[in-house]
Amino acid sequence: MGNHILLIITGGIAAYKTPELARRLMDAGHTVTPVLSESATQFVTPLALASVSGSKVYGDLFSLTDEHEMGHIRLARDADLVLVAPATANVLAKMAHGEANDLGTTILLATEAPVLVAPAMNWAMWDHAATRDNMHTLESRGVTTIGPVAGDLACGEEGMGRMADIPDIVNAVASTLKATGPLSGTRAIVTSGPTHEPIDPVRYIANRSSGKQGHAIAAALAKLGCDVTLVSGPTVEPTPKAVKLIAVETAVEMMAAVEQSLPADIFVGAAAVADWRASENAPQKIKKDTLGQSQGASEHCEISLTQNPDILKTVATIGATVGGRRPTLVIGFAAETQNVIENARTKLASKGCDWILANDVSSEQDTFGGLDNEIHLVTRASVEDWPRQSKLDVGRKLAGRIADTLANNAKTRAGGGAS
């Protein structure tokens, strides 16, 4: 799950590289909407950009059709990041002075999203005191810059003025998003997927968890700038972009990976951790006959089980039990097939966590492995019923709620300190 990048292309020769830039941003998981200035159309065609990005290409501020379909204010608001590449000396000057006389500059004035510029121009223009002052103004307002770099310039001269290389711009997009999101500067650990508990080299105890929900939460937290470690049991889900994955198999391995990854500000236990593991993991495949004989019956066998560590409870009680810093928010799931809310309340208390996302995992709900989820957010003070929605949307809603809660906590602390 990537971000939505509004790519404003202004009229420098480097504009011819922007279909490649759009493609690489999309490879990184983002969606790209190109906006072309009039002079940029001399260097790159709207058709090339539309073909690569799969998006409508915007350009004419005064097109009534565009305004009807997608007003410039909405274009500005829908972006997670606005990238100006190449950024000419002219557009940098307009941005510094708040001019808005075409679609790109109007969006730049209206957007609240982070703005990244990739300047490209003749070295003398870049060195000029006016451009230096404009850059200073923009940077002091929080605009981030990538490049320019030294090299051969379109004008035949050499110097500092080439647009930064495309992989560097793509990396700068990632770091700008990370640095400006509401959860930037925070760390989260998310567990996801099932665990596999071996019985012998070919058999294991597992459950129907797909990892979809945990992975969606990890992706949504990362999108808000959080530094996320995803500790996942075996799953075919792709690893979300910008998330550090620790792949594990068993509950004991998951516990160790979580402990190694602490401390964190946020812990979300979305994994369906097996409560039990086989007391013995046989080194060789257990033969039907052997098992039958040893237990004195050929049609019946028993496997002895040992309880696994409770990862959620361990994390929620750090400080109380093992010392160390407990995450500010410890969030668990309650996978239930009956008395969903009641059982979730009991789990909230017994595990010592802050929130429980309760869901009904009975087979008719198709929650395990399915695409949708119906959540009840249970806290000590309240129960909130979320409508049935995609697991991706549940992830986004939860990440937003976490960001709001941490921001409110910070405000309360600041307020408390001042009074």
Ligand code: CTP
């Ligand atoms: N959990 C955990 N470690 C375990 C078992 C569960 O971290 N060994 C976490 C899950 O990730 C989830 C929460 O605890 O966030 C509740 O899991 P659930 O399977 O619903 O409950 P259990 O604790 O296993 O209790 P029960 O099976 O009796 O319902």
